[in-house]
Amino acid sequence: MKHEYPRLFIGGDWVEAASCDVNVVTGAATEQPIGRTPLGTPTDIDAAVRAARRAFDTPGWSDLTPADRADTLDRFAAALLARGDVIAPLVSSENGMPISRSIAANVKSPAAALTYYANLARTLPLEEERPSFTGGVTRVRREPVGVVGAIVPWNYPVMLAMMKIAPALAAGCTVVLKPAVETALDANVLAEAAAAAGLPAGVLNVVPGGREASQALVAHPDVGKIAFTGSTPVGRDIAQVCGRLLRPVTLELGGKSAAVVLEDADLASTAAGLATASFPNNGQTCYASTRILAPRSRYAETLEAVTETARSLVVGDPLDPATDIGPVVSARQRESIEGYLAQGRAAGARITTGGARPSHLDRGWYLEPTVFGDVSNDMVIAREEIFGPVVVVIPYADDRDAVRLANDSDFGLAGSVWSADVERANAVARRISTGSVGVNGYALDLASPFGGYKDSGLGRELGPEGLAAYFQLKSVFQPNH
Structure with a gap:
């Protein structure tokens, strides 16, 4: 060795x-x-x-x-x-x-x-x-x-x-x-x-x-x-x-952070940003925005944009610079994630992309990046930390409802807000009970405190x-x- x-x-x-x-x-x-x-x-x-x-x-x-x-x-x-x-x-x-x-x-x-x-x-x-x-x-x-x-x-x-x-x-x-x-x-x-x-x-x-x-x-x-x-x-x-x-x-x-997509968000740039905010390190990231909250008026197109982004991620050898999604850390971790996929299906959520092991890779603990639609915030896949390349898309009625859903979690580590109006996004960010929030993106800042609320x-x-x-x-x- x-x-x-x-x-x-x-x-x-x-x-x-x-x-x-x-x-x-x-x-x-x-x-x-x-x-x-x-x-x-x-x-x-x-x-x-x-x-x-x-x-x-x-x-x-x-x-x-x-x-x-x-x-x-x-x-x-x-x-x-x-x-x-x-x-x-x-x-x-x-x-x-x-x-x-x-x-x-x-x-x-x-x-x-x-x-x-x-x-x-x-x-x-x-x-x-x-x-x-x-x-x-x-x-x-x-x-x-x-x-x-x-x-x-x-x-x-x-x-x-x-x-x-x-x-x-x-x-x-x-x-x-x-x-x-x-x-x-x-x-x-x-x-x-x-x-x-x-x-x-x-x-x-x-x-x-x-x-x-x-x-x-x-x-x-x-x-x-x-x-x-x-x-x-x-x-x-x-x-x-x-x-x-x-x-x-x-x-x-742990975390189960929310990405709040406001009605005025540009979906193309938002979905591209969520590739980094929601799937970093194959989803093995405590601060990942894995609950994507979408306005009901734009739910279908938001779900489609997130689905297409996840589908476009390159799954492969982690040592290849072209790879976006590598394997998860262990067989046990993959089995845990697959257990959540089964629970999501059983609860009535719909997988729009992913949900399986990639067919072109016969070795390594790989899973396809997965998006669940038709998710309610009380489902297990919306409440527990999956720690893999899996996101859920949840509808909300208005900004107040989006904040309510974002805060309806045992966790409060991170999150993100996506909007064409930065002032509006910041107003929403201030109301989310979490340790850090990104506006139109998310990254750790060495010079700023990082940590969580609640669990x-x-x-x-x-x-x-x-x-x-x-x-x-x-x-x-x-x-x-």
């Missing part, structure tokens, strides 16, 4: 794992092994946390000036970019992400996040004086929370890791990264980049593992904060543990708010004499 990692990156070195268990990573398009890593255990997690704690407690990373840490983050960004030719195709092989998206999502954007937080660290004061109401002054200090346990999923493995690593390191924290087993290989390339950038030993540790490793990290007594991206049920379990321990936690969870999570990542999450505040009072 091409990508062999027989050891774990802990304490600045590649060390033997506590167990002989091996994690074999299988290619989503080939169904063949592409590499392997050790399968981390709670013992390995303990070793990684202790290494991170030593790196935090001893004079070193947390004692550097913000400018010195920022310089290291800049070198980390450069080392990541230098490995782009390895990382981007590796992630595409692991989880099926089309290479055109992987270059941006797993190389350029993570490097940009490091640079962004490096620049923010250089300008953010760690201490400020405030006049005290009792006389004298109070110095308010920002201090790093300590060891951060970062647990990330397989769909955007490098970027989601860096949304935690970059602000944590900028704040002076140290990190134990627990990547998903499906995308454990790229996490080791990330570790190689960190070492090449000169991160001190123990500042970043990488332990791939399953549920037991995650549970050990969440509950470890030397961890100061947990940052998790993943499913809502797992997020609830993590929140319960962190609540009992009174441990800070950031949770970026979509707690806290925010990205922007200055993402850095603030890795500080604790101390007030030092000094009276007048």
Whole structure:
């Protein structure tokens, strides 16, 4: 196999794992092994946390000036970019992400996040004086929370890791990264980049593992904060543990976001935009606008436009730059999606395109991009996160009804509004109960907070708010004499 990692990156070195268990990573398009890593255990997690704690407690990373840490983050960004030719195709092989998206999502954007937080660290004061109401002054200090346990999923493995690593390191924290087993290989390339950038030993540790490793990290007594991206049920379990321990936690969870197509929208440009907003990364995207709300007066033509757009997407090898839709990450994930397709049909929804495995591909976990029409918002396919290339088109009566339907969801992560009138679109966007909304498009903004309402999570990542999450505040009072 091409990508062999027989050891774990802990304490600045590649060390033997506590167990002989091996994690074999299988290619989503080939169904063949592409590499392997050790399968981390709670013992390995303990070793990684202790290494991170030593790196935090001893004079070193947390004692550097913000400018010195920022310089290291800049070198980390450069080392990541230098490995782009390895990382981007590796992630595409692991989880099926089309290479055109992987270059941006797993190389350029993570490097940009490091640079962004490096620049923010250089300008953010760690201490400020405030006049005290009792006389004298109070110095308010920002201090790093300590060891951060970062647990990330397989769909955007490098970027989601860096949304935690970059602000944590900028704040002076140290990190134990627990990547998903499906995308454990790229996490080791990330570790190689960190070492090449000169991160001190123990500042970043990488332990791939399953549920037991995650549970050990969440509950470890030397961890100061947990940052998790993943499913809502797992997020609830993590929140319960962190609540009992009174441990800070950031949770970026599931979504079932609405794309509100207003009556005056240009359907050609809207449908083209929905190709990106609704089907990113083969639908394996938490913020994807998978509920498309269309006005009744234009429902048939909206459904037709969305159907034609989905039908035009090229399904194929994720390493081919011409591919729009690659395979989903695993056989189990495809089976889960196919279960939702069956539920949709049974509920009376109508598939207008897709709904099957592509006939021209006999290997790989592929599914055709699928559009459901005649959907009501109470159907399972309209309420649960499918996490595949499947969208539903739901009719609404007027703008007020569109907002009602958009908000009639357990989730509130993202969404989009499409209109020829930007002011009208923004007025609708303000009424949608969700963490972020795009107008005539959707994209994450590194400089703005990202996170969810309701079952979509707690806290925010990205922007200055993402850095603030890795500080604790101390007030030092000094009276007048």
